[in-house]
Amino acid sequence: MSASLASGPPPHLPTHPPTTALRQRLAELRGPTVAPQPLDARALAALAANPGCRRRALLDGAGVNKAVLANALGSPSGFGQSQFAFMRGNAFEAKVKADGGAELLRLLAPDRPEDAAVSTPDLSAAGPEGRAARTALALREATESDGWTFLDHPMLALEVAGSPVYLEPDAVVVAPDGRWTVIEIKSFPMIDAAADAAKVGAAARQSAVYVLALERVAARTTGASVHDRVLLVCPKDFSNLPTASVVDVRKQLSVTRRQLTRLTRIEEIAETLPEGTTFDPGLPKEELKEAVEQVEAAYAPECLAACELAFHCRGRSREAGAVETLGRSVRGELGGLRTVDAVLAAARGVAGDPDDPTVAALRRAAALRSEALGGAAC
Known part of the structure; x- marks a missing residue:
């Protein structure tokens, strides 16, 4: 497993927090009584895959729950995980993280002495900002030590289109030489040492977002390096025993970094909307449709696998007879x-x-x- 040394912060990703005025504007767009829906790495990877969609950029930046919005528009997404799959995934993650991540460390570094000490710092703090700061401190302390450190659900910060996003990978391991590795745990199986290519690809794109966020912390940490290969841990065959595969995310990392720089800043999109525009799902359906149509979308068939509003946008695209409904490659031709x-x-x-x-x-x-x-x- 090779590592790439972080030589500086990702380009064109600013570090200043959103202004109070912008926060108020985004709260108005969500609706006065609607709590914000936080972005996660999966949603951020999907957003980076379609940077030209101003609609998704604004809705995600404002914390609008797109699944609830899709239902209110009459085009439910069908997204989500069954309760059984959710419980199975949590049980598998707990199993592989038991004993201070001993099994994960065995999969990551099989040559590590079994009696080698492992530090598991407490990452609890008030709010996501506090947890991100505590994680950054723990990473720096781990890099300065000469042992292994296992960070369970660390909190990482990344600014996207002018709005902060807090990300929570399954785990990060710091090796004695200062190398940081992202651990991604999934409940889909590896059968005969191979997993479904589409699911592995989605996991790679998600992990690349974590690596990108880690690079920002590593840029301020002497001696730190971030692996551009992550450890994907899944059940082996049809059992509940963990197995692992090293996944190279260099391509996904490059694409994600480039696409995020192309996103229009959220305040620029918000400024183009008429005063009083809101995406409150409590609005009458026609008013809500009118509000959503105020923001330009960039629909493509790939959205069906990545965005809760895809069915609504597909319907509008078909009504307009847009060639985008046939696919990006056709549109280009x-x-x-x-x-x-x-x-x-x-x-x-x-x-x-x-x-x-x-x-x-x-x-x-x-x-x-x-x-x-x-x-x-x-």
Whole structure:
């Protein structure tokens, strides 16, 4: 397992807290009686995967519960984990963290002497800000020591689009040489040492967010380095025994860092909204739809696996006949043709510049289709 030394804070991620005025504005957007929904690493990874979606950036930054909002709009998301899966995941995590993380350390460093001391600092503090500060202090103290340190559910801070986000990885281990490793525990199985590729990919994107947040702390800690490979711990085959795999997150880390810098600052989006705009789920459905439509979305089919508002945005995209409903790759191939009707008109030869390569390709494809179907028009 190799490590990459953090040489400085992630670029273009500011460290100043949001102003009181912005906090008040975001509270108005949520609704006067609605508690904020905190961002987690999974949501942040999904946000980074679609940085052009101003709607998600604002709703997540304001702490709007998108699942509740989707229900109020009449387009429930179907997101969430069953109670059984939730309980099973918690039981598995407790099992692998028992005895001060002894099993995790065995999986991470099988050559470590069994009698080697392990420090498990208390990370409790008041509020997420206090817990993040306590975690940073514990990481610095662990790096200065010459032993192993196991941090259970540390709290990390990262600023995204001008708003602070607090993240809680399953665990972080500090080695005697000052290396920090993120531990991600999942309840999906590894069968014959392999797990579902889509689930591993999602875990890698989530872990990359933790690594990015850790880099900020490491940049202020002498001798600290952060692994760009994380330890993914899952049940082995069909048992409840833990097994582990090292996952390289360098690609996900690079993409996440780049995408987060592209996010428009939340206050800039909020300033474009009419005074009094709110996403309070208690509003009548039509008023709520009007408020949501005030913020531009960037729908793509991939949103269905990552955003609670995807069904609502897909419906609106289909109503508008937007080519984005066909996928980002298709959208990229169609150039300036933005609607399905415009694409069909260009293919039929009733619209579009015949010298445009995209239009020419569409007409050629339509001719081939017509020939194959015996003259049937598209």
